[in-house]
Amino acid sequence: MIMDERKFLILQAIVDDYITTAAPVGSRTISRKSGVGFSPATIRNEMSDLEQLGYLAQPHTSAGRVPSYKAYRLYVDQLLNVSKLPPEEREKMNAYLSKKTDQVGTLIRSAAAVISDATRYTSVIVAPKLSTLRIRNLQMVPVSDTLALMVIVTNAGIVKDTVIRVPEGITPDMLYEISRMLTEQLADKPIEAVRQLFAELIRDMGEHRRLLAEAMQVIEEKMTHADESDVVIGGGANMLSYPEYQDAGKAQNFLSVLESRDKLQKALAGGSGMEVTIRIGPENGLPELSDCSVLTATYQAGDDSVGRLGIIGPTRMNYSRAISVLRYVGMALSELLSDRK
Amino acid sequence: MIMDERKFLILQAIVDDYITTAAPVGSRTISRKSGVGFSPATIRNEMSDLEQLGYLAQPHTSAGRVPSYKAYRLYVDQLLNVSKLPPEEREKMNAYLSKKTDQVGTLIRSAAAVISDATRYTSVIVAPKLSTLRIRNLQMVPVSDTLALMVIVTNAGIVKDTVIRVPEGITPDMLYEISRMLTEQLADKPIEAVRQLFAELIRDMGEHRRLLAEAMQVIEEKMTHADESDVVIGGGANMLSYPEYQDAGKAQNFLSVLESRDKLQKALAGGSGMEVTIRIGPENGLPELSDCSVLTATYQAGDDSVGRLGIIGPTRMNYSRAISVLRYVGMALSELLSDRK
DNA sequence: TGTTAGCACTCAACTCGGTCGAGTGCTAAC
DNA sequence: GTTAGCACTCGACCGAGTTGAGTGCTAACA
Numbered sequence: 164m165i166m167d168e169r170k171f172l173i174l175q176a177i178v179d180d181y182i183t184t185a186a187p188v189g190s191r192t193i194s195r196k197s198g199v200g201f202s203p204a205t206i207r208n209e210m211s212d213l214e215q216l217g218y219l220a221q222p223h224t225s226a227g228r229v230p231s232y233k234a235y236r237l238y239v240d241q242l243l244n245v246s247k248l249p250p251e252e253r254e255k256m257n258a259y260l261s262k263k264t265d266q267v268g269t270l271i272r273s274a275a276a277v278i279s280d281a282t283r284y285t286s287v288i289v290a291p292k293l294s295t296l297r298i299r300n301l302q303m304v305p306v307s308d309t310l311a312l313m314v315i316v317t318n319a320g321i322v323k324d325t326v327i328r329v330p331e332g333i334t335p336d337m338l339y340e341i342s343r344m345l346t347e348q349l350a351d352k353p354i355e356a357v358r359q360l361f362a363e364l365i366r367d368m369g370e371h372r373r374l375l376a377e378a379m380q381v382i383e384e385k386m387t388h389a390d391e392s393d394v395v396i397g398g399g400a401n402m403l404s405y406p407e408y409q410d411a412g413k414a415q416n417f418l419s420v421l422e423s424r425d426k427l428q429k430a431l432a433g434g435s436g437m438e439v440t441i442r443i444g445p446e447n448g449l450p451e452l453s454d455c456s457v458l459t460a461t462y463q464a465g466d467d468s469v470g471r472l473g474i475i476g477p478t479r480m481n482y483s484r485a486i487s488v489l490r491y492v493g494m495a496l497s498e499l500l501s502d503r504k
Numbered sequence: 505m506i507m508d509e510r511k512f513l514i515l516q517a518i519v520d521d522y523i524t525t526a527a528p529v530g531s532r533t534i535s536r537k538s539g540v541g542f543s544p545a546t547i548r549n550e551m552s553d554l555e556q557l558g559y560l561a562q563p564h565t566s567a568g569r570v571p572s573y574k575a576y577r578l579y580v581d582q583l584l585n586v587s588k589l590p591p592e593e594r595e596k597m598n599a600y601l602s603k604k605t606d607q608v609g610t611l612i613r614s615a616a617a618v619i620s621d622a623t624r625y626t627s628v629i630v631a632p633k634l635s636t637l638r639i640r641n642l643q644m645v646p647v648s649d650t651l652a653l654m655v656i657v658t659n660a661g662i663v664k665d666t667v668i669r670v671p672e673g674i675t676p677d678m679l680y681e682i683s684r685m686l687t688e689q690l691a692d693k694p695i696e697a698v699r700q701l702f703a704e705l706i707r708d709m710g711e712h713r714r715l716l717a718e719a720m721q722v723i724e725e726k727m728t729h730a731d732e733s734d735v736v737i738g739g740g741a742n743m744l745s746y747p748e749y750q751d752a753g754k755a756q757n758f759l760s761v762l763e764s765r766d767k768l769q770k771a772l773a774g775g776s777g778m779e780v781t782i783r784i785g786p787e788n789g790l791p792e793l794s795d796c797s798v799l800t801a802t803y804q805a806g807d808d809s810v811g812r813l814g815i816i817g818p819t820r821m822n823y824s825r826a827i828s829v830l831r832y833v834g835m836a837l838s839e840l841l842s843d844r845k
Numbered sequence: 846t847g848t849t850a851g852c853a854c855t856c857a858a859c860t861c862g863g864t865c866g867a868g869t870g871c872t873a874a875c
Numbered sequence: 876g877t878t879a880g881c882a883c884t885c886g887a888c889c890g891a892g893t894t895g896a897g898t899g900c901t902a903a904c905a
Contacts, residue, residue, distance in 0.1 A: 187896095187897090189896065189897050189898085190897075190898080191896085191897080201848080201849090202848070202849050202850080203849090203897090204848075204849050204850070204851090204899095205847085205848060205849070207897090207898065207899075208848090208899095210898095211898090211899080221897095221898090222857095223855085223856060223857070224854090224855050224856065224897085224898065224899095225854085225855045225856045225857070225895095225896070225897050225898060226856080226857075226896080226897070226898090227896080227897065227898090228897095265666075265667060266666065266667065299647060299648075300645055300646055300647060300653075302643065302645045302655075304641050304643045304655055304657055305641055306640060306641060306657050306661055307640075310661070312641075312655070312657055312661075312663055314643075314645055314653070314655055314665070316645055316647050316653055320647055320651065320653075320667060322653055322665055324655070324663055324665070325606075325607065326606060326607065326661060335684070339680055343676070398763070399740075399759065399763065400755075400756050400759035400760050400762075400763060403752050403755055403756040403759065404752075404756060408752065409752045410752075411744050411745075411749065411750045411751075411752065411755065414741075414744055414752065414755060415741050415744040415745060418740065418741035418744065418759075419741050421741075422739075422740065422741060528867095528868090530867065530868050530869085531868075531869080532867080532868080542877080542878090543877070543878050543879080544868090544878090545870095545877075545878050545879070545880090546876090546877060546878070548868090548869065548870075549870095549877090551869095552869090552870080562869090563886095564884085564885060564886070565868085565869065565870095565883090565884050565885065566866095566867070566868050566869060566883085566884045566885045566886070567867080567868070567869090567885080567886075568867080568868065568869090569868095
């Protein structure tokens, strides 16, 4: 048995219908649809074939059919046509986002809100990771005799800070001088390259070795351990409005994923290109999200990919709309981050 | 009719029982309890009185009784004895918290997690507000020719930063000098007092007037507009495990409050002293939380009250435990923030 | 040979009546 | 004042019956 034109057509109609109703789809329903000119009986035969092929499943004998993950995969890969967002909607999003451009954190939170409002799904954005950024300025601000705050300003105006210990005998003015020197040395270098530069500096400049070593260690740590605060969620409660999540246990299960930064990071990871990556149901690897789909994309600051943004929704989500919203917001975010001088 | 000793005893037993079972309490149940030596019939008479007095309500004639808000209020005010946390539990919390003391943000997130883990309710912590802090160091770090990052380090090592515009012709070294001067002038002053100092400075130092004015305006804004990121939530999904919130609509309603920083701020506001404030059901003013109770307390950095922390749970929450956890974590948080030199 | 009408069959969802049991209020006795 | 007893109430639960959406199969048709 092989998939022919008509099977595609019928499968598409079934998925389309299921996406909006969340109820098993029967042969009559499909037959009634415009564009499909066959009787219910014919449709039934085809549906039976599609079930055989693994694209459909029946909850029980006398129910309609429900698309399988395989069906969604096919639907997304071949049957989907992504429409552009209407201009007025783009305009609205743009207006909302460009108001919030001052602080990167706020911008990202707003972007998450825009996505979840526009799709009614849950949105997740990973803030720019230190390891993908370039240093623009590094400054150590004294906090007390023994502590300083190391502030790293990166491209796109993204700021990271940490407390570091300062060896005895280093005055605020010395801190400033060292910061200036470091900034000069490190400016515009990607953080990846900083390690080596630091090693050289520590070798050449014996006198502040301890301070530099401390700073290096902190940067190192910041780069490897993702900061908890760096994942932003929008519309976490949206999922509860879908019939799939009326069951409180399931809902709690889903929400617990949102509360675990680790799992979220894992869900968003992978897929490096600019294009939207789609993981359907079990494909995303997290058992808790086995009946969700996760769409992810990358956003940039300048020419560097700096973070990922994503949408989590039920497998029967409106992929077309989700994709276009994700694309658009990703683009807008990249632009706003790159504009910052 | 008046509340006598026995009525108190019975009401207490009813509330105690309802808190653990969430099911209407019948006269037999109370009669069986140790400490109450009356027959069901007597209890019924008393319960009838208590209903008349507004402390109990009946879902329907042949069900048991459910405590009203008035009953919880009485229970909390007069019938509750708050036990201390067992030492091993304190120890565990302490150990977990003191590991996280490096970054204030992380510390607060951990504290929220500790509270929600210990109580199985939802915890909320408002990060230290700028207006309650003292400046320790102020530094402007150049980001580009026209932008700088103003970093304000406050007591307790809490850091706030904002991007500000820099008028043309101001070099990084000048920024440093100005920062140094400002730090000298402002150090250890509460932010409340900064306004006036700034005004004086702007008057006296004509040359950098524009920069100072910009900085002032930004500080002003930061002080009045609470930052979105400053509210941290722990265990938002916990509520879903209680029978009161099995209904998806109710659950969504509750979660939407957690997503609105405004409403959360409002829920936590008020009650300035160190003691735990308890708002039961409608008392908290938010219709969305009308069947929740909100406990709030204040935490300090040094001698200044800097933020609030709270627990949101069902009205039938275990007040005794919630209060002791909130007290303990509030104290621990204050200590950890004050220790920072 | 592919399509369709017809028909028997399946099964969840809903309805309805009956039973069960937890709980109440009232009354009368202790 | 307290309590035992009893009639009553009412949601929860159970099982039988009905409904309706949907299927698979077969035979007829183009």
